[in-house]
Structures are given as structure tokens and as C-alpha cells.
Amino acid sequence: MNNIKHRRQKRILTIVNAALVLAIFVAVFIAEQVLPQTSMLFVVLKKGSIYALIAVSMNLLNGFTGLFSLGQAGFMLIGAYVYGIFTIPEEFRQSVYQYFDGGLIHFTVPIVIALVMAGAAAAIFAALIGLPVLRLKSDYLAIATLGFAEILRALFQWKIIGPVTNGSNLLRKFPNFNDFNIKNADGQVVLYLSTLVPFIVAGVCILLIVLLIRSSYGRAFRAIRDDEIAAEAMGVNLFKHKQLAFVISSFFAGVGGALLAMYQMAIQANAFTSAMTYEILLIVVIGGLGSVTGSCFGSFLFIAASEWWLRGLDSGAFLGINAPGVFRAGFRKVVFAVIIMAVVLFYRKGIMGDSEFSAKRIAERFRRIFMKRKSKIEAVDSIDN
Amino acid sequence: MANKNTVLAIDNLTMKFGGVTAIDDLSLHVDEGEIVALIGPNGAGKTTAFNVITGVYEATSGLVSFDGSPIQKGVTPDKITKLGIARTFQNIRIFGSMTVLENILVAKHMRTKQNVFTATFRLSRAEERRVRREAEELLDDQGLLQMKDETASSLPYGLQRHLEIARALATDPKVILLDEPAAGMNPQETLELAAFVKRIREKHGLTVFIIEHHMDLVMQISDRIYVLDFGKLIANGTPKQIQTNKKVIDAYLGSIEEDELEETADVKS
Numbered sequence: 001m002n003n004i005k006h007r008r009q010k011r012i013l014t015i016v017n018a019a020l021v022l023a024i025f026v027a028v029f030i031a032e033q034v035l036p037q038t039s040m041l042f043v044v045l046k047k048g049s050i051y052a053l054i055a056v057s058m059n060l061l062n063g064f065t066g067l068f069s070l071g072q073a074g075f076m077l078i079g080a081y082v083y084g085i086f087t088i089p090e091e092f093r094q095s096v097y098q099y100f101d102g103g104l105i106h107f108t109v110p111i112v113i114a115l116v117m118a119g120a121a122a123a124i125f126a127a128l129i130g131l132p133v134l135r136l137k138s139d140y141l142a143i144a145t146l147g148f149a150e151i152l153r154a155l156f157q158w159k160i161i162g163p164v165t166n167g168s169n170l171l172r173k174f175p176n177f178n179d180f181n182i183k184n185a186d187g188q189v190v191l192y193l194s195t196l197v198p199f200i201v202a203g204v205c206i207l208l209i210v211l212l213i214r215s216s217y218g219r220a221f222r223a224i225r226d227d228e229i230a231a232e233a234m235g236v237n238l239f240k241h242k243q244l245a246f247v248i249s250s251f252f253a254g255v256g257g258a259l260l261a262m263y264q265m266a267i268q269a270n271a272f273t274s275a276m277t278y279e280i281l282l283i284v285v286i287g288g289l290g291s292v293t294g295s296c297f298g299s300f301l302f303i304a305a306s307e308w309w310l311r312g313l314d315s316g317a318f319l320g321i322n323a324p325g326v327f328r329a330g331f332r333k334v335v336f337a338v339i340i341m342a343v344v345l346f347y348r349k350g351i352m353g354d355s356e357f358s359a360k361r362i363a364e365r366f367r368r369i370f371m372k373r374k375s376k377i378e379a380v381d382s383i384d385n
Numbered sequence: 386m387a388n389k390n391t392v393l394a395i396d397n398l399t400m401k402f403g404g405v406t407a408i409d410d411l412s413l414h415v416d417e418g419e420i421v422a423l424i425g426p427n428g429a430g431k432t433t434a435f436n437v438i439t440g441v442y443e444a445t446s447g448l449v450s451f452d453g454s455p456i457q458k459g460v461t462p463d464k465i466t467k468l469g470i471a472r473t474f475q476n477i478r479i480f481g482s483m484t485v486l487e488n489i490l491v492a493k494h495m496r497t498k499q500n501v502f503t504a505t506f507r508l509s510r511a512e513e514r515r516v517r518r519e520a521e522e523l524l525d526d527q528g529l530l531q532m533k534d535e536t537a538s539s540l541p542y543g544l545q546r547h548l549e550i551a552r553a554l555a556t557d558p559k560v561i562l563l564d565e566p567a568a569g570m571n572p573q574e575t576l577e578l579a580a581f582v583k584r585i586r587e588k589h590g591l592t593v594f595i596i597e598h599h600m601d602l603v604m605q606i607s608d609r610i611y612v613l614d615f616g617k618l619i620a621n622g623t624p625k626q627i628q629t630n631k632k633v634i635d636a637y638l639g640s641i642e643e644d645e646l647e648e649t650a651d652v653k654s
Contacts, residue, residue, distance in 0.1 A: 208505060215504035216494050223480045223491040230478035233439060235466040235495030235556055244501060354482065
């Protein structure tokens, strides 16, 4: 009896959660049709959704499996390059690969397949370096993964493999988000989808990660995070599960890298620095290690702050204050550093800690407020009596 | 006992850490359905013996065999658990941030048939449901069912010990190694634990190998007792034999009474 009620309640909460997510997607779709395309909002939404995916993939590893890896930029790089290399239309190859005689590869694959290939390439690379790297613990693992990411960055600019990677030159002219807009015969856009598509792709990927985390395998990951020795004693094969988490995380980092390539419209290996990994780590920490919704909030907040709200700090005027002497290039980073320190000092566990923002949580919050009021009323009643 | 199959056997086991010999030429066996205790003063090598059996340490020399076949060197702890040897820890090692139910489900993970795809895409729902039901039954047995959704670290100490035992049982073991299950329990709880250990033996057809310092408990539940001192086996036999063994009294049982006297003295001062 109780069980049935419980199950029904759970189903309702799931529906509410799904409705909330759907509402966000609908809002994005409407905003895109109504607001001018140049609005900063779309920069935030596009880049934010990409970073959200990468942050969640990093959280899977750092927050849920307890493996402190800093290789994210490297896997993004692989994803971005694989996407770019296999999607540049044949007619542009000559101009893109101008120093390498049009390059080596002369075919293109559909975007969806290229995205999967991007993830798969990153995953394969992760599987290879996982063999030696995952035997290391904590800081050593971080250093080793960081090292591999830096090696990749140098490797992809190597002239010898230039016919494939275009050396240290830009890869460009591959399909980007604007190609998702539906145009009529005159070339006028009738339906804007350039923000909704990355949202959907990132959303689907994050949903997959959430499903994984909430499965038997996700529980094994979290057990490893909580206590490696106990997890092993309970029959969890440590290496296999760490490897699995590492490969899956890298897959989605690769997909994220491909999306980032689409957003930037051009890629160059030198841009995938360890600073990029730190940005993502920052998002994960601000959002809360072990919270998927935290990583998502953190991502949009971070992108909005760095790309939009705090822009004025670099360009002379901020919040209506005009002080070009103070607000000049670089000041934004100073303010940002202060904000980050404040977050780390006062919200040590991030915005969400390790809990999730969900209908259940809201319901519980309300119930608690309601219960408190009820108990207060009862207390007053008993005094009256 | 009707059935005298040896489930767990240790032959001439030696474990050295650098120059220190933690276990010196230890041989013992645990037969099916028995409750066997391993006792001895602190630092005698009891937990080390457990760690060698479960593959945490690799023995310097000697052999551990399970169900008649030797366990190869270098086999990882998870494989040994899969064979059917489960354990609890001296200092509790539950998965603190996970719920009580999830703790049990982790132990069930290795026996499930799902792979990462069927698990992610929810293609093995029937199995997941069965595993959950079994886990809840185990919790019910331990009186932990009402707390199944609580965070494990929020449980009181005694219940955390029970959770650890439930988690070990969830791996479907033939032998369970209990490392000081009564540590930190009051006399009443210790008494209940004795009954409980016997009950799980009956219910799950288990063989129990236990390390314990509470002599009342040990004498009450054990079929046989092994006594370790400085890594060497100094005695073995039934509780009666052990209680009257001069060597054991000198090395261990005597000292316990002194300890207890000191403890009461501490409380008074």
C-alpha cells in the first residue's frame, strides 16, 4: 500500500522534473525566435550548454568516481579536431589546407556521425593512456593527465601530421551552429535553431551521464570514491570501473570539444590550454563536486559572468560607472578571482554541494516549511487548551 | 557436525613486512558451517591474516585455499570476494555518502549480469528490481529497512556495524570474515550480536571466521578457537580447551582481565 503510494509519488516527481527541463528547452526556442540574434544571451546559452556538458563529464570522473583528472582540454582537443577534419566540405579543403596541398582526407561525414566519432576518438585515447595513468593516485593522476593533454596540444601542431591536422594553422569552414537555422529560398532564416540544437545535443549527453550515474555502475563509481578498499572488498573491480569512468568521461569531453569547435567556427590546437581545463574544474567546484545540476548552473553562471556581465570591467564602464582608468583590459580577471575566492571560502561545497536541484528537493523544502508552520500552530493550540 | 568439508584453509602462511614477521608459519582450517574465532593480543597478526585471505596483502610464503582449490598469488580482492569470501572491517568502512540501500546494492553489483549499456539504458529492469528486493530483505533482517534512504554516515555506530555485515552478506558469500564486529558495542548489543551471528549462519548457510576481543562472545558462539601471539599460533581447540590453556592465559586471557581492571580504574579516577 505504502509502496504503491511511494511509487506514484516518485512517478509524479519524475514527470515534474521532465516538465521543468522541457520548459527550459521551450523557453530557449521561443527566445531564439523573438530576441535579436546578436543578444549576448545566445552567446551565454550556446557556450554555457557546451561547458555544462564538459563540466558534467568532468564531474563524472572527479566528483562521482573520485579520480582527480585534469586531462579535459586534451580530450576536447581530440574531439574538436576529429569533428573538424571529417566535416570540412570538399570544396573548402584546398583553401583550408593551403599549406598542405589540400590535405590528406577527401571525404566528409554527416554532423551527427562526426560528433560520435569525436567522442569515440577521445574515448579510445583515454583507454590507451588509462592503462598506465589510472594506476596513479590523486595528485599524481592529475599531473599525468595534465601532461598528456599538453603533449596532445604540441603533437597536433606538428608539421609532419599537417596533412591531417593542418599543423599550427586554423581548421575552419566546417559546419557550425548557424547551419542549423532553417532558411528559405532567398537565404532568409525562417526558423532559428542555432541555440536549440547545441542545447539538445548537450542535454541528451547529460541525460545519458545522469542515467549512468544512477545505474548499478554509477553506484560502483561512487563506492570507489567513498572508500576504494571497501569497494574492492565488495567485489568492485577497481581498474575496470575506473577505466570505464575515464573512457566515458572522455567520450563526452570529446563531444563537448566538437561542439566547442562548432561554436568557435575555427579551431587551433594551441587554444586548448590547461587554463581551459581549470575553467571547467572551476565550474565543477563552484557547482559542487558530485552534483550534475550544480555543474550546469555553474557553467551558465561562469559563462554569463565572464562573457557578459563582467565585460564592462574590461571596457571602461561597469554598472553605469565610467572609469576607463580602472576598468581596463584585465580588470575583469581580478574581479573574477575575488569572486571565486569568495565562493570557495564561503560556499566550500559549491552552490549545490553534492545534492541535486529537482522537483523532489523543492517538494521537500515546501513540506518542511509547511510542517514547521503546522507544528507551530499545534504548539499554539496546545497552549490555548 | 555432519558435514566436514574444509571451506577455508591456510597452510604454512608467513607474512613479512620488511624485517617484521607479522605472521609466522600459520596453518589453520575452517570447516563448512563452523563458527571459528581467531583471538590474540593486539598486534598478534589477526587482521593481517584476514588481509592475506582477502587478497589485500600478498603472502610472503604459504598458501590460502578456498573450497579445496588454492587461491593464486596476486589475485585481487574483488576476485576473492567473487569466489565467496566476504568481510567486514575493524574500523568501519561503509560508503558514507551513499544511502543505506545503495551500500547494499553496491555489494550486489558484481553478481549482476548487466553491462554498462544495458544498465545505462535501463534494459535490465527486471534484474534491477530483483536486486533491490533482495537488498531490502537483507536490510529488513538487520532492522535497517526503515532507514534505507538515509545517508549511511548518519547512522549511529552500532547500526553502521550492522550495515557492514548486511553489505558483506549481500555479496552472497560462503564464508564471512568478521573483524571485531563487537568493537565499540555495549554488553547488551554484544549479546544481541552473538545471537545474530548464529542466526545468519543458519539462514544463509554460512561459515563464519571471526576476530574478536569480547571473550564472552567468543566463548559463547565459537565451535573452535585459534589463538595467535606475535604471529605464531600458540593454541587451538574448543572454547573449553582454550579457557584452561596455560599458554593462552599467560599470553592473552590473563592480560584481558588486567586491562579491564585498568579500565575500571580509569573510569573511577
